[in-house]
Amino acid sequence: MADKMFTAKMNDEEIKKKLTELADLTSDLKPLFRVLRQTILAAIDDNFETEGTASGDKWEELSNGYKAKKVKEYGEDKKILEASGDLRTSFIGKVTSNDLTIGSPKEYAAVHNFGYEERNMPKREIIRFSDQQIEDIVFELHWWYIKNIKYATKKI
DSSP: OTTOOOOOOOOOHHHHHHHHHHHHHTTOOHHHHHHHHHHHHHHHHHHHHHTTTTSSSOOOOOOHHHHHHHHHHHOTTOOTTOSSSHHHHTOEEEEETTEEEEEOSOHHHHHHHHOBGGGTBOOOOSSOOOHHHHHHHHHHHHHHHHHHHHHHHTTO
């Protein structure tokens, strides 16, 4: 009796087919990246609007000398990293099938985001996210994958 074993063989062709469909559905990440691009660009805009408080602490105030020059040139109602508005509107997101890139073509965007010690410019992080914004991004990722898994597996 010890040499007899119960075995069962499963026909896994349908499972393999569905896994292939799922891989195909998730190989082009453009739809996901388009949604994430909007979420991230909105978070960046929130940082400009709230002078950094949307994602953490408020950005360091401008030096008195620069603040006076900025008021004279652009008026009193401008926020910390806002003068002409070019920096704020320069952030873009580029999407491909497997890549999402968010940034600004303005060289001074990096100077503001990371600071510039040699010129005594403090770091004012433009691309920074609050815990809630990170949760929103993760939610979008989960939702997209779950939606695609349900679609690919609904006939199993």
